[in-house]
Amino acid sequence: MIIVMKQGTDKKSIQQVETLILNAGLNVHLSEGREVTIIGVVGDKSLVDREQLTRLPQVEKIVDITESYKLANRKFHPESTVIHVKNTTVGGDHLTVMAGPCAIENEEMMLRTAFAVKAAGANFLRGGAFKPRTSPYSFQGLEETGLKYMKKAADATGLASVCEVTSLSAIEKAVKYVDMLQIGARNMQNFALLKEAGKTGLPILLKRGLSATIDEWLNAAEYIMAEGNPNVILCERGIRTFETATRNTLDLSAVAVLKDHSHLPVIVDPSHATGVRKYIPSMAKAAIASGCDGLMIEVHPDPSCALSDGPQSLTLEQFEELCQELKPIADCVGRTFA
Numbered sequence: 001m002i003i004v005m006k007q008g009t010d011k012k013s014i015q016q017v018e019t020l021i022l023n024a025g026l027n028v029h030l031s032e033g034r035e036v037t038i039i040g041v042v043g044d045k046s047l048v049d050r051e052q053l054t055r056l057p058q059v060e061k062i063v064d065i066t067e068s069y070k071l072a073n074r075k076f077h078p079e080s081t082v083i084h085v086k087n088t089t090v091g092g093d094h095l096t097v098m099a100g101p102c103a104i105e106n107e108e109m110m111l112r113t114a115f116a117v118k119a120a121g122a123n124f125l126r127g128g129a130f131k132p133r134t135s136p137y138s139f140q141g142l143e144e145t146g147l148k149y150m151k152k153a154a155d156a157t158g159l160a161s162v163c164e165v166t167s168l169s170a171i172e173k174a175v176k177y178v179d180m181l182q183i184g185a186r187n188m189q190n191f192a193l194l195k196e197a198g199k200t201g202l203p204i205l206l207k208r209g210l211s212a213t214i215d216e217w218l219n220a221a222e223y224i225m226a227e228g229n230p231n232v233i234l235c236e237r238g239i240r241t242f243e244t245a246t247r248n249t250l251d252l253s254a255v256a257v258l259k260d261h262s263h264l265p266v267i268v269d270p271s272h273a274t275g276v277r278k279y280i281p282s283m284a285k286a287a288i289a290s291g292c293d294g295l296m297i298e299v300h301p302d303p304s305c306a307l308s309d310g311p312q313s314l315t316l317e318q319f320e321e322l323c324q325e326l327k328p329i330a331d332c333v334g335r336t337f338a
């Protein structure tokens with residue numbers, strides 16, 4: 001349920017509504033926009049005295065929200081969210097680019113990649129230290145040692161950093177080294193993990209589950225936000241379909257739907273979506289045109305030797321070239337890049 005206040009409502013009237021809701025044992029979520037103030041009711045709305053609220057002179061209308069996610073819902077929070085991370089932002093007019101290897105392999109490759117992607121225009125360094133691999137015999141990540149390499153490279157370049165966490169112990173380690181936590185596709189509905197990630201207060205990049213609907217995805221975001229952490233970024237990374245020519249199927253219509261249903265920033269990952277290096281530039285461009293807030297791209301100094309996801313990783317040179325090509329597209333849709 002949301003309560004839309006009349007234009008020009010004063011603080012006292014807003015407080016009056018808030019008090020009524022809080023006294024009923026529910027929580028409020030205030031969204032003060034330029035034009036209109038909205039008070040979101042979080043909790044069991046049957047406990048609220050609707051008649052009493054309707055009688056208040058400054059209440060314009062009461063709207064029921066049918067979707068089960070509230071905090072992630074644009075009706076609750078009409079203005080698009082901008083998230084501040086280190087010295088950069090995600091959302092707003094800026095086009096965010098997150099780049100780096102699938103897995104952190106050693107210190108030298110992290111430093112080399114970080115300097116190259118920074119020079120090309122990236123804002124975030126990505127890299128996995130806890131790898132959720134399909135086979136238990138594949139490289140599983142360097143864990144805390146990898147996080148140390150990541151921090152060193154992020155500190156040396158000024159890039160913000162993002163690393164996937166797959167367990168509570170991974171969260172406990174990662175919070176010491178990175179600026180943003182990633183919840184991967186395989187853990188999108190690991191609700192205990194979502195809650196623990198939410199509690200850290202760090203921004204969370206929430207990837208779409210392999211076969212998750214948009215509604216399930218936004219409910220997963222709600223789990224994080226319900227812990228008092230509003231800093232969630234959604235990442236479309238392709239979904240499972242019958243098509244086998246690409247690793248997954250990039251669902252760009254999700255960007256349009258998310259922008260309609262939610263205020264959270266949206267990032268597109270054409271690397272995991274296609275799984276094929278040569279398809280990444282066109283999908284990256286299409287993603288920007290679709291209205292997303294940024295991209296996540298896998299980059300490796302020598303993809304042929306990569307310990308994970310080499311076939312979809314761009315070389316440092318290919319990433320630089322792609323960034324040049326992205327600039328006019330970003331310009332066209334009114335976004336600043338690099």
Ligand code: PEP
Binds near residue numbers: 128164184
């Ligand atoms: C990744 O970003 O390294 C990753 C494993 O992605 P996803 O969870 O989307 O498969």
Ligand code: MN
Binds near residue numbers: 103298308309
């Ligand atoms: Mn990968």
